[in-house]
Amino acid sequence: MDEPDTAAILPGEEDAPPACGPRQPPYSCPVVTVEPVLFLSVFSVALQAPLSTQYLWERVSEDLGFNSSRRAECGNSSLPADPLQQEVETLTAHWNLYISLGGFSVGLLVVPLLGSWSDLAGRRRILILPNLGMALQAVVYLVVMYLKLPVGYFLLGRLLSGLSGDFTAILAGCFAYVADISDKRSLTFRVAVLEASLGLSGMLASIIGGQWRRAQGYINPFWLVLATNVASALYAYLFVRESVVPDPSAKLLTSRHHKAVWHLYSTGGSSCEGDRRFHRCKLWLYTLCFFLVVTVHCGARELYVLYELSSPLCWGSDLIGYGSAAQHLAYLSSLLGLKLMQYCLDDSWVALVGLASNITGLVVFSVADTTNLMFTGYGLCFLFMAATPVLRSKLSKLVDPSEQGALFASIACVENLCFLVGSGIFNSLYPATLHFMKGFPFLFAAIILLFPAGIIGTVRCLEQRRDQSDSTGS
Template sequence: MAVPSWCQAASAVLRQIEPVVVLEQLGSTLFDTALQMVVKDRCANATVPEMSREDSQQKAMTDFYMIYNLIIRLTPILPSLLLSRFSDRGWRRAPVVVPLSGYLLNRLILLLVVIFDFPLRVMFGAAVLFGLSGGYCAYWPAVMTLTSLGSTASDRSKVMMRVELLYGIAGLVGSLVSGHLFLLYSSNLGHGTILLALSTLLHLLCLLHSIFLLQVKQVSDIETEDKCHLISPACDEARDEARDEARDEARDEARDEARDEARDEAPVVEAPVVEAPVVEAPVVEARAGKDMATMVLLFAAAVLYTFAVGGAVEVLGSFVLKAPLSWTATQVGYGNAAGCGIFLTSFLGVMALRRCVSDVALILIGMLSFASGIYFMSFVTSTWMFYLARSLNLFALIPLPTIRSLLSQQVPASSYSTILTSLQLALKFAGLAYIPTFTKIYQSTLHWFPGFVFTLSSAVTVLAMIPVSIIGCRSRQRYETIRGD
């Protein structure tokens, strides 16, 4: 009897979105390390007038990443919108399956570039194909949509962070082994072939899983139907207080009516009794309903924070390959693993703090964690200092999943995909701004302060904390108003 139960449980797990997330992230981390090292090797002989060899290599690498990442962020805009519409009309798996096919093609093309020694420019075409499939802009909102549908409103932040945790653990494992796998080679094909072949295989398995095994699960939740959208733990308290008050007043009204009926039977003329209106729980709903100002502030915070994080990460890969760090492939893998480890610490932070503080406070804690760590990164001159700076980013991944959770609670289930894809598109437009901005600033400051871009990133993160703080003040005022009433 135990064997069928175990098989049934395993089958249920395989039909969820988590295995797709794990397989995709394992393949992506292997690909990221391979791409980073291939670009370094191809740009090793770059020469720029009036620049040293190392600075010329840095400029060639950052120019490639700027164009490549701009293509990846620009081309998915229309396809992701179309896929989100399909999702909200019932085709929930389409925004998962189609982008995964683009992932597979992108990884396969880099494998061909390494095997047949094609020019690095071929990867620009691979980026176009990746973008036309929707890319990450369609894939990750689809993952969050399926996660939202399969969870209750009260547990949504925790469930989303659990998905982020699996995403981070898979990235951690993939990054740790990616540097070692890159050094392996098959016959005369060169370094990176085994690594890229494994990455392509993982994406193929991921695509097949999403086509044949993935199922859409939707949880019916009373809290969702009531549309309680307050963004602080005070929401539950205010709603419970309103319901208790409604119950008490209804009981008092029934008692008064019974007393009035008894008096009516006696021959006594009394003034008409004016009944007090009953305060019901839907009053909380009216006050806690869809708040466009809150949604705008959440979008602003997400865009500013993505601008800061994305801009820093954009140049971090090139920064660690230059002196004084001068990392090898193995060290690059370990560095990527340190970045993925933040998924684990962020998840543990949410689990430990979510019962003590509101979602707004969680976002602020995460932003403060990133701002301090990336500011310290400005002055990194050795590998141990790099890991020390990374250790300050323990909670840096809390803000965006929490913002997605709050946004999903502001709209009905039929609009989950649309609102989450809209957020992802806003982040893509932020990418169109920060990629050239941070790249050019980094190239201009290579001589006197290469870490200046990290200081700039820290300052923008502080700006992102302002709209979040406004949301916290507004939610506190709303709660005090409800209690006063």
Template sequence: MSAWKEKLRRLVTVEPVIFLYMTGTFIVTPAYQQMIITKVCQELLKNDTICTNPEHHKDDEEVQATASYILLLFSATLSLISIPPAIMLGSWSDRAGRRWVMALPSMLCLLSGGLLLAIDLLENLSVYWTLMAAALAGLTGGHVSIFLSSFSYLADLTVGSSSSRTLRMAVAESMIFVGGTTGFLLGGFLEQEYGLKAAFGAYISCHVLAVLYIALWLRDPATGKIARIAPCKEDTDEQGSNTEESRMFILKYAKLSFKAVFKKRSGQDRLKLHFLIVCTFINNLVAVGDQSILLLYLMYEPREFTTALYGVFNSVRMLLLGFGLLGLFPLLMRCMKETTVAKLSALFRAASYILLAFSSNTWMVFLVAVVGTPSGINQAVIRSLSSAIVGADEQGAMFSFSASVEATCILISATIFNGLYPLTLPTFPGMPFIIMAVFMLIVFILLQWISEMPVTHPRLVLSD
């Protein structure tokens, strides 16, 4: 029984953590967006009857523009506060263990969810209290800390097996979209039947389950323990004495993260790693921008989506993205190189955004989900290639740097897309999605460049 349990522990690892965190995230995202829109409407129009029904105010440009700027502030707060922990926690997890880095974001999200619930319950609380909820969620790095610790964990678990690592990371990446499907379906149902309070309650429950799972089920991989017990000499020198002042804590681990990314490597591996990190940044820039304005865009004429229909669309979209990683990707890997599959994925994602920009009715919007089915594949390949370049004792440091880049993109994306959307609203509301498509073409160009670089690291070679 013990051997069976240990085998299951190696098979089912970080996937439920990512699933629960992303389910909670996709439950709460439309919920807090809708709450912000409603609160803004109440402050501007002073009419509860109109503001409690989105159908009555969804075409009001002043409400749309003000809500968009509040959402920009929310994203900026989340981004700026999450950058220091994102830089620090990866290098720290190389020595202290991956599990506690995974647990910290969920612990703070419990407080954030409680505050959002209080804002919804107390009508006299200003909409700006949502910024405090964003700050709480960002104190431990938010979703980027979940990703850096989870993918570092998988890199520890799959040392020496490139193809296994790519597929395991694809499965873990798919949990983002499976969680998205579950979150949007559950969130849409709860909001429609029971209101925003039930959605915030479900969000809190997801994080309670995540903390319990990490504490009771996960164990740090043996390879990760070895790396932490016997770190390389220069890292040991960097750590200094045990009496080092706590104020140097962030600087020490930030330096380790930068060293892992910028150190000299054989051939063109360092340049390749830098390109992969740029691709990660662009992918997340687009993903954050997508979620920041999609609800506003789809509720605006002529699409005029309801909150329930928005939830259904996102559920279908996430389900197809998950299928792309779990079903389509393994089949494509049998006949194509992983970089080729990643390039195709970037092109399909660009095409889906162009279609979304010109969508004028419901069936066109749902066709966007079909066209974008392979869109999630390129980021899974990028994570695998990045982890294959660095050493076993640098996984957390490398993913920590990538995570800090992802955290900065929250602010940059919100500035670009939440700032641009109100400006293009009177003329061409779909313009932000055209810009997203251009960004994905840049990812395609970078992946093409990477694929033409000579292979100098044996773990980057896939066995056919």
């Protein structure tokens, strides 16, 4: 039996003006809305992730008595592997896996619940609650570091964050909010702006985190993680105007929200008109395309540094930094390219151009044996992020405004799954193919991207054929 929702209405909601956006045309929304929330949340995650892995490495090394100072010269990689170092790597990888799986498994249940609930109760809560949960995770991590507690307590912090929805819920809430306040013409670009903020924030956090850890260790950067999460929650609380009219009677702990997600994909959503079967197929096909594209992005991203560190490239930290900067700058060039291409191309063809850019870059990576060739690959990938905002936008346009939260919660869960699948596949494929082609995982990634390119192109051609037949029939 469902319990009544006891969540209080946020200050200003009880007498707030109607929500802004297409549902309330008399009111206009500011240019900047949830972008700072996403920027700060991504900064927190990007700052925390590599630092927690390095802290796990040092703690495991300390427990096993391994001297974790690394060999500086690339040529030393031909020396026999240290069994103790392999044990440290294995244990660190296992702890990372347990922590990731713990957060993912809890989030898989919680995020669809929160996303669908936000369609009724409002978006602000799904932006505030996960940030508070991530702040609580940072507190647990700080306690572990101060008191030198067993690293297993990291899993406790991750589970607490997962129960609040974690970063996945923030991602769902931000994209649903933008879908609420945007018309069909501007939606793709506003989604692309959010995606660009992901890259810029990640680049800034990576630069700050690495330098700060070398200078002052781990504790002070984690205080910044905590402060960033609190700042994100406060910004959402104080400055983000609600995009839907909250229903005070909306219940959180009810099976209705999971059923809403099931209804969305089983029937094609409430807005489905005309050929329901074709509408539902497009929903599934675009979700599959999104899964394949993001899986490739996540999987390939984890191999770049490993590929660059080893022979024949043997890059140092400076070149690796430049490569990472080039990769993150592609978020900006993709945003600019998407905006320019929208003046003369349909969104589907914009996505195909972005996929073509990604595919050519990956093919160059697969054979890159010089620094110039590697940076050529980065240059060819200058539009590689143009496809994902188009896919998010197309999925959003397929569903009713009252289902945006459920949709983007589902997409956020798919994105989380992409990280696990991509990491597992590409990290397994890389050592398995070293003996015949070191860059084969990049070539494999390029081949995978041919499938979403084919699907998007085919669906667009079918839509054009249907439009032509409808106009002829009328």
